[in-house]
Amino acid sequence: MANDMFLIFNNGLRMPALGIGTWQAPDDEIEFALDLALETGYRHIDTAPVYRNEKAIGRVLKKWLDSGKIKREELFITTKLPPPANNPAYVEPTIKNSLADLQLDYVDLYLIHVPFGLFMENDDFKRDANGLLEIDTSTDHIAIWKKMEHLVALGLTKSIGLSNFNQEQIQRILNNCTIRPANLQIEHHIYLQQPNLIKFCETQGITVTAYAPLGSRGVASLNKMVGVERDFPDLMDVPLVKEIAKNYGKTPAQVLIRWILDCGLAPIPKSTNPERLRQNFKVFDFPLTEEEIKKLKSLDANIRICDFKFFPGVERPPEFPFAV
Ligand SMILES: NC(=O)C1=CN([C@@H]2O[C@H](COP(=O)(O)OP(=O)(O)OC[C@H]3O[C@@H](n4cnc5c(N)ncnc54)[C@H](OP(=O)(O)O)[C@@H]3O)[C@@H](O)[C@H]2O)C=CC1
Numbered sequence: 001m002a003n004d005m006f007l008i009f010n011n012g013l014r015m016p017a018l019g020i021g022t023w024q025a026p027d028d029e030i031e032f033a034l035d036l037a038l039e040t041g042y043r044h045i046d047t048a049p050v051y052r053n054e055k056a057i058g059r060v061l062k063k064w065l066d067s068g069k070i071k072r073e074e075l076f077i078t079t080k081l082p083p084p085a086n087n088p089a090y091v092e093p094t095i096k097n098s099l100a101d102l103q104l105d106y107v108d109l110y111l112i113h114v115p116f117g118l119f120m121e122n123d124d125f126k127r128d129a130n131g132l133l134e135i136d137t138s139t140d141h142i143a144i145w146k147k148m149e150h151l152v153a154l155g156l157t158k159s160i161g162l163s164n165f166n167q168e169q170i171q172r173i174l175n176n177c178t179i180r181p182a183n184l185q186i187e188h189h190i191y192l193q194q195p196n197l198i199k200f201c202e203t204q205g206i207t208v209t210a211y212a213p214l215g216s217r218g219v220a221s222l223n224k225m226v227g228v229e230r231d232f233p234d235l236m237d238v239p240l241v242k243e244i245a246k247n248y249g250k251t252p253a254q255v256l257i258r259w260i261l262d263c264g265l266a267p268i269p270k271s272t273n274p275e276r277l278r279q280n281f282k283v284f285d286f287p288l289t290e291e292e293i294k295k296l297k298s299l300d301a302n303i304r305i306c307d308f309k310f311f312p313g314v315e316r317p318p319e320f321p322f323a324v
């Protein structure tokens with residue numbers, strides 16, 4: 001089954017609408033899973049230096065590209081500027097590190113991962129004496145964006161975009177840019193739909209990628225590690241989702257993914273499990289009806305799962321993007 005759906009960027013680039021997420025996929029798992037994903041037909045891969053798996057992803061990409069089984073232009077690779085590199089001086093060296101690890105000459109999309117800046121210490125984010133993350137209060141989005149634009153001129157990325165930015169932060173970039181953001185990557189699923197932000201992106205010609213489309217179990221495990229107590233709803237157990245899945249002979253995960261595609265967004269579900277990874281790709285043969293799309297839209301409950309509570313103290317000003 002072919003992935004025949006694309007999102008068209010404001011620079012003309014075509015991004016396969018369904019991608020594969022790679023957060024919390026350690027090296028051995030991701031090497032195996034990515035190989036299988038490429039066999040299955042996935043062509044859009046989402047990663048980031050903070051996922052610490054770019055080297056493993058690079059090994060798989062090199063193997064496929066060297067073998068001639070795939071051409072570079074058939075792939076769509078996204079990676080991100082990590083929070084400690086939210087500083088104009090670090091933008092170019094940081095993408096060059098990612099490219100070296102990914103064994104690529106360019107990526108298709110480079111995103112500013114989060115709007116707030118952090119610092120590194122001993123291979124981890126730097127904390128103060130109270131265990132709170134130290135925030136870089138000098139983070140300057142406009143100066144960083146100028147360097148992001150320069151990366152396009154250097155040919156190190158085809159397009160540039162943002163992740164986890166709110167409308168006000170995006171508008172500030174739009175007011176001061178030469179190259180407009182091509183894409184915004186945000187949490188998006190039936191319980192967090194942010195219609196105003198999506199509408200804003202639509203009117204500004206910014207495509208939207210939906211992270212945590214299945215409800216992200218990874219956030220729960222990070223929360224647990226830092227003692228944040230929070231229960232999340234299981235999106236695959238929602239009665240309406242299960243009912244629609246049953247009617248089509250599909251799984252709840254497939255309905256959640258298909259609904260995002262039908263909303264015109266790009267879902268990037270993560271799976272390193274062979275059966276689930278293949279299952280998540282089999283979504284091109286059952287467009288939902290207008291009625292089903294509407295009913296699923298009515299489930300919006302403004303439940304943000306990836307609220308960065310697993311980063312203690314990160315909600316302090318100046319650039320934390322969400323209402324606290
Ligand atoms: N820009 C940002 O700040 C963020 C970006 N992301 C990106 O978005 C991607 C997706 O988000 P993520 O947080 O991983 O969460 P997802 O919503 O993709 O959920 C992934 C979880 O669901 C499980 N799963 C996958 N497919 C199925 C299925 N068919 N049935 C049941 N369970 C399934 C996976 O387990 P298993 O692997 O065992 O199948 C994993 O535990 C990330 O991997 C990352 O690339 C994510 C968070 C933040």
Ligand SMILES: O=C1CO[C@H](CO)[C@@H](O)[C@@H]1O
Nearest residue numbers: 023048050051113114306
């Ligand atoms: O993409 C993401 C997933 O996990 C990270 C934590 O390590 C977050 O920074 C993030 O936004």
